[in-house]
Amino acid sequence: MRILIVEDEKKVAAFIKKGLEEETYAVDIASDGEEGLHLGEQNPYDMIILDLMLPKINGLDILSRLRSQKIDTPILLLTAKDSVDDKVEGLNQGADDYLTKPFAFSELLARIRVLLRRGKAETKTTLEIADLTLDLVSHKVNRGNEEIELTGKEYSLLEYFMRNQGKVLTRTMIAEHVWDYNFDTFTNVIDVYVNHLRKKIDKHFPAKLLHTLRGVGYVMKV
Amino acid sequence: MRILIVEDEKKVAAFIKKGLEEETYAVDIASDGEEGLHLGEQNPYDMIILDLMLPKINGLDILSRLRSQKIDTPILLLTAKDSVDDKVEGLNQGADDYLTKPFAFSELLARIRVLLRRGKAETKTTLEIADLTLDLVSHKVNRGNEEIELTGKEYSLLEYFMRNQGKVLTRTMIAEHVWDYNFDTFTNVIDVYVNHLRKKIDKHFPAKLLHTLRGVGYVMKV
DNA sequence: ATTGTTTTTTAAGGAATATGTAATGAATAA
DNA sequence: TTATTCATTACATATTCCTTAAAAAACAAT
Numbered sequence: 001m002r003i004l005i006v007e008d009e010k011k012v013a014a015f016i017k018k019g020l021e022e023e024t025y026a027v028d029i030a031s032d033g034e035e036g037l038h039l040g041e042q043n044p045y046d047m048i049i050l051d052l053m054l055p056k057i058n059g060l061d062i063l064s065r066l067r068s069q070k071i072d073t074p075i076l077l078l079t080a081k082d083s084v085d086d087k088v089e090g091l092n093q094g095a096d097d098y099l100t101k102p103f104a105f106s107e108l109l110a111r112i113r114v115l116l117r118r119g120k121a122e123t124k125t126t127l128e129i130a131d132l133t134l135d136l137v138s139h140k141v142n143r144g145n146e147e148i149e150l151t152g153k154e155y156s157l158l159e160y161f162m163r164n165q166g167k168v169l170t171r172t173m174i175a176e177h178v179w180d181y182n183f184d185t186f187t188n189v190i191d192v193y194v195n196h197l198r199k200k201i202d203k204h205f206p207a208k209l210l211h212t213l214r215g216v217g218y219v220m221k222v
Numbered sequence: 223m224r225i226l227i228v229e230d231e232k233k234v235a236a237f238i239k240k241g242l243e244e245e246t247y248a249v250d251i252a253s254d255g256e257e258g259l260h261l262g263e264q265n266p267y268d269m270i271i272l273d274l275m276l277p278k279i280n281g282l283d284i285l286s287r288l289r290s291q292k293i294d295t296p297i298l299l300l301t302a303k304d305s306v307d308d309k310v311e312g313l314n315q316g317a318d319d320y321l322t323k324p325f326a327f328s329e330l331l332a333r334i335r336v337l338l339r340r341g342k343a344e345t346k347t348t349l350e351i352a353d354l355t356l357d358l359v360s361h362k363v364n365r366g367n368e369e370i371e372l373t374g375k376e377y378s379l380l381e382y383f384m385r386n387q388g389k390v391l392t393r394t395m396i397a398e399h400v401w402d403y404n405f406d407t408f409t410n411v412i413d414v415y416v417n418h419l420r421k422k423i424d425k426h427f428p429a430k431l432l433h434t435l436r437g438v439g440y441v442m443k444v
Numbered sequence: 445a446t447t448g449t450t451t452t453t454t455a456a457g458g459a460a461t462a463t464g465t466a467a468t469g470a471a472t473a474a
Numbered sequence: 475t476t477a478t479t480c481a482t483t484a485c486a487t488a489t490t491c492c493t494t495a496a497a498a499a500a501c502a503a504t
Contacts, residue, residue: 043326151451168360170244172327185237188491189453195492214461214490215374216244216361373462410480411464417481436472436479 001116001159002026002177004043006036006062007051007078012101016049019105020112024139024156026180033057040066040073044176047112050095051078052086060090067094074115076108113137127162129209130222132201134162141201148200153178157193158201161210161220170217194218223338223381224248224399226265228258228284229273229300234323238271241327242334246361246374246381248402255279262288262295266398269334272317273300274308282312289316296337300325335359349384351431352444354423356384363423370422375400379415380423383432383442392439416440 003025007013010031017027028043030036033054040048040062048066052059063075077090077098087098097111113125113136127134132143139155141148150158156178161169171190175183194210202208211219225247229235232253239249250265252258255276262270262284270288274281285297299312299320309320318340319333335347335358349356354365361377363370372380378400383391393412397405416432424430433441 042322042324042329044328153452170241172241172244176326176328185240187454191491216246375463409465413480434480
């Protein structure tokens, strides 16, 4: 899952980024409205955290311009305590939720989780395929009875596969959702990580879940 | 489907080429305006991706010279963030869409898919003939209930046949749309691949779909 | 700050598979 | 029949992928 933070206060942005990376999200930061709008238009984020008070272009303008381009990425607004009007205006223009500064990180995280499963009928916090399960909150992964230890990147990659089971994922798609914009196309990190994952989730089990489509990419399916 | 990329930044061009090849498009690259114009005039591309800032001949000139020759291949412009005027001028001169650099690959891909079905009334993402179906997004191919596994080239070839069902396709036409400019005319690869395809989509079924027209080419029809 | 540990990335060789070549025989038209 | 054209198979080559090891970077503990 890849998240954009649009926030001019460097300290706040860095604080959120660090916390989210600990939760294995891939995070980009934009430190003014112009950069935020641009990044938001050009990249398929799974979520945007948007401060309303920004240099160059303000948050509400970014919001409306993204929505007018039919970009329906979940957007969570950050507002100062007293700007009730902006908050309401923001929700009217298609924001999905808001949080008043200052806030507890756990609060932010909980809201992000809710928004990321928006649209799914269920409110489950686990992903499952065959006897493999992934808990989105505790980050525990099990296959059968066995608990599997994963590093951050391994977890993100697995989560992306499990959210898209049955769909063919090209390396380009994987790079865009599991890595951030520093990703270098001409490297084989993705192959290496698929290999790591396979060792942990497939190797000791007869039914393989992670399959290669030569020349195209990978697919997770039973 | 065969696509020309006219782009002088080698890394950008290579990035796009790789992503498109993962989607089984046949891709040629021109690294300056002169080469781009030349290739665009000489080959029946299904789509041209054209950077505006180019050495030798600039993108807008290429665009207008292709259009003045009644070449109406869909053209997607790549523009720098700030060159609004060029973008507008480009659309006026008959470009079909534009994308601002840098961009996410998924965004480019979505736009290409839209342009490639331009003119078709429908917005379907599957091709069908008799009980054979091909899904343009997931790349899944079925005949009846049976799912058919194809390699990249087999898939591209089948897609071309299915987009042109009922039409006689000569080997030259097939080479021009399914292979890139490295294709060697005096080879029988096409015959070999038609044979591969037949084994997979026709062999076990009484009603054949892929027919030979001796001395001419092939046709897909019921 | 320094050291040790873990994760992430890079790089390279070998294995697997797709693609392209070439040769042979079968089918078709003149 | 004879000359073409096509289908089919086996093989060669090229590409892609897997795997491993080691370098680099990030992180934690002292």
